[in-house]
Amino acid sequence: MKKICVFVGSRANYSSIKSVMTSIKNHPALQLQVIAGASAVLDRFGKVEDIIKADGFSIDFSFYNNVEGEIPVTMAKSTGLGLIEAALIFGNLNPDYLIVVGDRFEMMAVTIAAAYMNIRVAHTMGGEVTGTIDESIRHAITKFAHVHFAASEDAKNRIIKLGEDPKYVFNVGCPRMDLVLNEIKVDSNIVLNYIFDNFGGVGSNKFDLNEPFLLVSQHPVTTEFGENKDQINETLAALNELKINTIMLWPNIDAGSDDISKGIRSFRETTKPTWLHLFKNLPTPVYIHLMKNCLCLIGNSSSGVREGATIGTPVVNIGSRQNKREMGENVINVDYHRAEIIDAIKKQISHGKYKSNGIYGDGTAGKSIATILAEIEDPPIQKTICY
Numbered sequence: 001m002k003k004i005c006v007f008v009g010s011r012a013n014y015s016s017i018k019s020v021m022t023s024i025k026n027h028p029a030l031q032l033q034v035i036a037g038a039s040a041v042l043d044r045f046g047k048v049e050d051i052i053k054a055d056g057f058s059i060d061f062s063f064y065n066n067v068e069g070e071i072p073v074t075m076a077k078s079t080g081l082g083l084i085e086a087a088l089i090f091g092n093l094n095p096d097y098l099i100v101v102g103d104r105f106e107m108m109a110v111t112i113a114a115a116y117m118n119i120r121v122a123h124t125m126g127g128e129v130t131g132t133i134d135e136s137i138r139h140a141i142t143k144f145a146h147v148h149f150a151a152s153e154d155a156k157n158r159i160i161k162l163g164e165d166p167k168y169v170f171n172v173g174c175p176r177m178d179l180v181l182n183e184i185k186v187d188s189n190i191v192l193n194y195i196f197d198n199f200g201g202v203g204s205n206k207f208d209l210n211e212p213f214l215l216v217s218q219h220p221v222t223t224e225f226g227e228n229k230d231q232i233n234e235t236l237a238a239l240n241e242l243k244i245n246t247i248m249l250w251p252n253i254d255a256g257s258d259d260i261s262k263g264i265r266s267f268r269e270t271t272k273p274t275w276l277h278l279f280k281n282l283p284t285p286v287y288i289h290l291m292k293n294c295l296c297l298i299g300n301s302s303s304g305v306r307e308g309a310t311i312g313t314p315v316v317n318i319g320s321r322q323n324k325r326e327m328g329e330n331v332i333n334v335d336y337h338r339a340e341i342i343d344a345i346k347k348q349i350s351h352g353k354y355k356s357n358g359i360y361g362d363g364t365a366g367k368s369i370a371t372i373l374a375e376i377e378d379p380p381i382q383k384t385i386c387y
């Protein structure tokens with residue numbers, strides 16, 4: 001039986017790999033191992049570790065490696081601490097494969113540890129093109145990885161162009177779409193009617209989610225460190241002019257997160273917006289239904305590009321974080337300028353829902369990945385460039 005270790009380092013990681021974890025857990029030839037670390041174990045980022053357990057998964061190890069500060073120096077230090085912790089854990093678990101998701105700095109830490117310890121790496125969501133430091137991390141992990149699970153045909157072809165063996169590169173779609181396509185069949189009222197009572201949040205009032213609302217998720221761009229507070233201020237100024245009921249999530253843990261958080265807190269304290277409600281974290285099903293029912297999603301989260309295409313959510317994507325990622329017709333791209341943001345939001349509200357676009361898969365990625373890992377002839381530990 002192959003031991004497949006999955007590392008979860010953030011709320012986005014978990015939604016991106018949950019269906020894979022379920023399929024591995026249910027496969028008779030595979031044994032699931034789960035490690036939680038980075039922001040996934042921190043309360044101020046919603047402690048995703050608790051959600052993982054509530055979903056019925058056992059966590060074999062969890063570790064703390066994030067250094068406070070959310071600046072480039074602490075990001076680098078956190079990566080180093082994650083590498084040390086991962087080496088100790090892998091020595092105990094001795095997995096056959098480590099699955100890493102996408103492009104986050106915490107993924108780089110566990111990938112390097114696995115590479116030095118001769119553990120095969122399976123990489124999901126490689127081969128894509130975006131902005132920020134994630135772009136570099138993603139392609140670096142591709143060069144460490146032995147098996148590649150791309151989310152689109154374009155990404156698959158790019159991985160092969162990077163010199164990876166086509167024999168081990170598979171277009172399985174994005175595992176997040178597995179959750180989306182199952183969840184959108186559920187009556188949204190069942191989920192949304194108890195969101196405030198069950199998941200808390202901060203806001204001046206508890207508005208009725210049956211009324212029109214906006215959804216906002218804006219994260220720092222590490223390569224634009226020092227500009228993030230000004231960037232979120234433009235978004236908030238635009239929202240304040242519109243004054244439409246809005247649910248906003250706190251930013252992720254990347255360098256610049258503290259600047260965005262300070263910008264939100266300062267705006268909340270000085271403006272006292274009755275239309276704004278803030279959440280640290282929301283379970284994936286809740287977020288999916290918010291995307292399904294909102295007038296528009298605003299910010300720079302990849303969910304607007306991925307889940308948004310599948311659900312048909314109108315999206316206003318701000319800035320460079322999703323630069324050059326494959327997008328559907330549901331996305332309008334704008335710069336960090338309040339007038340542009342306002343104009344784009346109004347256009348998206350006027351347009352309404354878009355048709356579903358399957359560029360990121362058909363909802364079978366989790367099962368496909370588990371089947372491939374169970375049946376594949378294990379690639380050599382020693383990698384070579386294929387020409």
